[in-house]
Amino acid sequence: MEKERRPKNIFVQGPISPESIAKSIANHGSKTDIGGHSIFLGQVRADAKAEGNVIAIDYSAYEAMALEKAFEIREAVFAKYPLNCMHIYHSLGEVKVGELCLFVFTSSKHRKAAMDACDELVERIKAELPVWGKEILDTQGHVWKLNT
Incomplete structure (x- = not known):
């Protein structure tokens, strides 16, 4: 009997730590049917805006809807590609410039x-997930981030 797949919590409060990424990579060392991994790390940039310089992004989401959408994306990508593993982690809350806010990790033969x-x-997460980023500026203001 096949185990029913259910939405996993992809959200991490605050930045994604390099230690958690290293641990995730290390955990795959015993999976000897994997021949390749691909990793995307999204990092907050210090963009200069007309209103001021970005010093952090405060991420928020409609979590229930975002988790369902992430599950839908995950299942579609699993159906399309011969993957062994897939991991998605996205920050919620404040992430400072230079810190990581998105970790996508895929493995296959x-x-x-x-x-x-x-x-x-990565493209589908950016386009489809109901996650919003409020860019915090050094001028005490903020602007809403547009995903591109």
Whole structure:
């Protein structure tokens, strides 16, 4: 009997730590049927805006809807590519410039499937997930981030 797949919590409060990324990578060392991994790390940039310089992004989400949408994206990408593993983590709350806010990790027998799946996941997450970023500025103001 196949185990029913359910939405996983992809959200992390605050920045994604390099230690958690290293641990995730290390956990795959025992999976000897994997030949390639692809990783995307999204980092907050210090963009200069007309209103001021970005010093952080405060991420918020409609969590229930976002988790359902992430699950839908995850299942579609699993169906399209021959993947062994897939991990998605997205920050909520404040993430300062230079810190990580998105971690997408795909694994497969061969590198091309892992790379293509990772690319598609990142593009779909940015376009479809109901997550919003309020860019905090050094002028005490803020502007809403547009995903591009």
